[in-house]
Amino acid sequence: MDADVAVIGTGTMGAMTAWRLAEAGLSTIAFERFGIGHDRSAAGGESRIFRTAYLEGPEYVPLLRRSQELWRDLERDTGQALLDLTGALMIGVDGSPHMGNVLESVRRFDLPHEVLDRAAMASRYPQHVLADGEFAVFDPNAGVLRPEFAVIGAARRAAERGARLVPHTAVQEVAPDTDGVTVRTPDRTYRVRHVVVAAGPWTARLLPQYAGRVDVRRIVMTWFRAGDPAAYAPDRFPIFIREDTGYDVFGIPTLDGGSVKIALTDNYGAVGEPEQLDHDVPPADLETVSHAAATYLADLHDYPHRVSVHMDGYTPDRHPIVGPVPGHPNITVLGGFSGHGFKMSPAIAEAAVDLITKGETTLPITHLNPSRFA
Amino acid sequence: MDADVAVIGVGTMGAMTLWQLARRGVRAIGVERFNPGHDRSGAGGESRLFRTAYLEGSHYVPLLRAAREQWRELEADTGRDLLTLNGGLMIGGADTRFLRNVRASIDDHGIAHETLDAADMRRRFPQHRLRDGEVAILDHESGFVRPELAVTVAADAAERHGATVVRHQRVTRLDPDADGVTVVLGDRSLRVRTAVVAAGAWTNTLLPGYTPRLDVQRLIMTWFPARDPGRFRTEDFPIFIRQTGDYDISGWPCLDGASVKVAINHGWDHVADPDALDRDVDDRLTAHIRSAVAELLPDLYPEPVRIGVYMDGYTADKDAFAGPVPGLPNVIVLGGFSGHGFKMSPAIGRAAADLVTEGATGLPIAHLDPARFPQTLTVADRLGL
Numbered sequence: 001m002d003a004d005v006a007v008i009g010t011g012t013m014g015a016m017t018a019w020r021l022a023e024a025g026l027s028t029i030a031f032e033r034f035g036i037g038h039d040r041s042a043a044g045g046e047s048r049i050f051r052t053a054y055l056e057g058p059e060y061v062p063l064l065r066r067s068q069e070l071w072r073d074l075e076r077d078t079g080q081a082l083l084d085l086t087g088a089l090m091i092g093v094d095g096s097p098h099m100g101n102v103l104e105s106v107r108r109f110d111l112p113h114e115v116l117d118r119a120a121m122a123s124r125y126p127q128h129v130l131a132d133g134e135f136a137v138f139d140p141n142a143g144v145l146r147p148e149f150a151v152i153g154a155a156r157r158a159a160e161r162g163a164r165l166v167p168h169t170a171v172q173e174v175a176p177d178t179d180g181v182t183v184r185t186p187d188r189t190y191r192v193r194h195v196v197v198a199a200g201p202w203t204a205r206l207l208p209q210y211a212g213r214v215d216v217r218r219i220v221m222t223w224f225r226a227g228d229p230a231a232y233a234p235d236r237f238p239i240f241i242r243e244d245t246g247y248d249v250f251g252i253p254t255l256d257g258g259s260v261k262i263a264l265t266d267n268y269g270a271v272g273e274p275e276q277l278d279h280d281v282p283p284a285d286l287e288t289v290s291h292a293a294a295t296y297l298a299d300l301h302d303y304p305h306r307v308s309v310h311m312d313g314y315t316p317d318r319h320p321i322v323g324p325v326p327g328h329p330n331i332t333v334l335g336g337f338s339g340h341g342f343k344m345s346p347a348i349a350e351a352a353v354d355l356i357t358k359g360e361t362t363l364p365i366t367h368l369n370p371s372r373f374a
Numbered sequence: 375m376d377a378d379v380a381v382i383g384v385g386t387m388g389a390m391t392l393w394q395l396a397r398r399g400v401r402a403i404g405v406e407r408f409n410p411g412h413d414r415s416g417a418g419g420e421s422r423l424f425r426t427a428y429l430e431g432s433h434y435v436p437l438l439r440a441a442r443e444q445w446r447e448l449e450a451d452t453g454r455d456l457l458t459l460n461g462g463l464m465i466g467g468a469d470t471r472f473l474r475n476v477r478a479s480i481d482d483h484g485i486a487h488e489t490l491d492a493a494d495m496r497r498r499f500p501q502h503r504l505r506d507g508e509v510a511i512l513d514h515e516s517g518f519v520r521p522e523l524a525v526t527v528a529a530d531a532a533e534r535h536g537a538t539v540v541r542h543q544r545v546t547r548l549d550p551d552a553d554g555v556t557v558v559l560g561d562r563s564l565r566v567r568t569a570v571v572a573a574g575a576w577t578n579t580l581l582p583g584y585t586p587r588l589d590v591q592r593l594i595m596t597w598f599p600a601r602d603p604g605r606f607r608t609e610d611f612p613i614f615i616r617q618t619g620d621y622d623i624s625g626w627p628c629l630d631g632a633s634v635k636v637a638i639n640h641g642w643d644h645v646a647d648p649d650a651l652d653r654d655v656d657d658r659l660t661a662h663i664r665s666a667v668a669e670l671l672p673d674l675y676p677e678p679v680r681i682g683v684y685m686d687g688y689t690a691d692k693d694a695f696a697g698p699v700p701g702l703p704n705v706i707v708l709g710g711f712s713g714h715g716f717k718m719s720p721a722i723g724r725a726a727a728d729l730v731t732e733g734a735t736g737l738p739i740a741h742l743d744p745a746r747f748p749q750t751l752t753v754a755d756r757l758g759l
Contacts, residue, residue, distance in 0.1 A: 033657075034657050036675075036677055037599060037675060037677045037678075037679045038678070038679070039678070039680055039681060044679060044680065045680075046680070148599050148632060148633065148679035149599060152599055152677070167677075168657065225411065225522060225523060225526055255630050255632075256629050256631075257629065258523055259522070277654070278653075279653035279654045279655075279683070280652075280653040280654075283408050283409070283412070283414075283542065301526055302409070303409035303412060305412065305413055305418065305522035305526065306413055306418065306420075306522065307413060309653075
């Protein structure tokens with residue numbers, strides 16, 4: 001055996017899994033087709049959102065709370081700041097499914113929060129231009145994650161704890177049998193007891209049973225210049241999501257002293273082969289987000305000056321796929337994060353390690369079970 | 375007449391020209407195929423070098439000092455910080471053409487500087503790992519400018535001073551005559567006295583055969599995460615240019631709290647069609663810059679976490695052409711900046727405004743005269759093929 005566990009893909013989920021595996025004392029080998037921390041797939045673009053009052057559903061809250069603890073552990077282990085709790089504003093209209101989930105998260109788990117009506121928003125957060133009927137929930141357990149540092153830090157920490165990193169190597173095949181799994185790369189084969197497939201958009205390449213279940217979509221991030229950068233600094237401008245009045249938008253305060261990330265959550269179409277991800281966004285495709293920024297926010301330039309293209313795998317129900325692959329107990333899949341996985345990646349990794357070492361986890365991931373697509 | 379002047383392209387040079395014209399009261403219209411501040415051509419990527427001790431030649435120094443004054447005027451007019459002079463380290467072999475040129479600039483023009491040997495560098499700038507025989511010159515008149523901010527605030531200020539900016543409009547043709555220029559915008563046209571063509575990679579398309587054929591090259595910027603971003607702050611880490619062995623790179627301080635931009639100083643590959651700039655960068659293409667960072671900047675992780683793709687037009691001698699176009703009345707061109715134009719853009723804009731209003735400029739741009747190129751037009755050039 002070359003290792004107890006091979007992790008395929010050392011991106012967001014893979015780096016976290018390698019870190020948790022190495023901390024648990026398992027011998028680990030982690031493959032990555034590009035360099036560690038690359039921007040060719042889902043992670044990258046300077047910032048990601050962390051939030052707890054969860055518009056995708058209250059069932060995620062325990063995973064998010066555990067993630068918050070693990071982000072602090074990773075900061076301690078790597079000596080780098082990864083999570084800045086700016087708070088979050090979840091903005092929408094009364095009775096919408098999103099705001100219903102946010103409020104149900106708050107109620108069920110007794111989360112600290114504030115409800116801000118349009119007048120309160122106008123006085124505290126005049127950057128946001130609210131329409132009639134819109135209100136906000138302020139979630140203090142939310143903020144900005146640093147994706148590049150998180151991935152690199154977790155991978156480095158894994159290596160310090162004994163994991164072997166194999167970058168610039170694309171795994172071509174994982175072949176399970178009753179005793180373990182054979183992992184094939186262009187150079188050689190490896191034998192391991194267990195494989196974690198954390199290959200993002202390449203998931204179906206290695207696990208063809210997920211072809212058609214995981215739709216790879218482009219994520220485009222856009223930055224706008226602020227007229228007054230101080231108004232959009234982290235201490236005055238929490239991260240936000242706003243979804244009920246025409247545009248599905250999120251925003252992140254300025255981290256470079258001038259640019260505010262305002263982006264659409266999902267509106268840029270399907271990706272064919274992940275190697276062919278188109279990094280170009282023609283100007284016509286930037287009109288929607290430019291209108292959204294101009295409509296929803298005050299004092300931003302009318303056109304993005306920075307654009308970055310990423311991608312993620314989306315499932316039909318927009319819930320990730322986390323757990324053993326049906327019929328192949330020695331393969332764990334972590335995929336289909338549907339554009340909202342980054343924040344929860346350390347808890348997902350912990351759950352995966354629990355499943356591998358103990359066959360079960362106390363973290364609530366039944367709604368992510370791969371067998372729902374079997 | 376729709377205006378006195380049309381500026382074709384409101385990017386780096388166009389925005390500065392429009393601002394300089396408008397603030398002296400000239401009626402000007404800028405036409406931009408995208409929107410000022412877009413990232414689809416030369417400008418962008420958070421920071422650009424501002425250097426005064428100029429490895430490209432001592433004769434640039436007066437223009438660069440004039441540019442510094444113009445940057446300060448643009449800052450005063452817009453209330454935004456655009457130019458940060460945090461010093462520039464020129465690092466290389468002690469007896470190389472590169473450092474000889476830098477020293478010539480310093481000697482000819484009295485630039486404040488320090489010469490640092492290997493021991494000085496280890497003590498003051500340990501972020502750089504030097505090879506045997508390398509030294510550095512710290513130019514105190516260098517630093518960096520903010521490209522997106524500069525272009526957008528210059529365009530905004532131009533509008534505030536009365537200029538018009540036509541956005542998302544492609545110029546299809548210029549028809550100059552003895553009395554002025556007709557600028558054709560698809561199905562309509564503008565009539566102006568003078569046209570300033572600041573079209574970057576599209577220059578040859580608008581002036582087929584009248585300006586030297588540009589080699590449009592991809593400029594690729596790469597950001598590397600710092601192991602400790604606190605070691606790369608603006609006040610601790612000057613911009614640098616370094617020529618070491620096969621490596622010819624530049625770097626900037628950490629501006630986003632996480633990563634440090636380190637980029638290769640020359641174009642990466644030819645762009646056949648500027649409308650189809652390839653924004654994808656194959657993993658294999660970054661091997662050279664990754665190995666440079668791994669050896670020379672050990673406090674960075676040698677894997678890029680952000681890649682930005684831009685382009686610029688290169689001339690044969692790497693000097694731009696800025697001035698009246700030979701053979702075309704009432705047309706001024708600002709083109710071919712060959713990857714080192716951004717820093718000087720507000721002075722180039724001022725020189726263009728001088729040429730429009732006075733017919734001459736006191737700014738030292740004689741070495742950029744478009745007439746220095748031999749006219750070697752082919753039929754294909756004239757037809758724009």
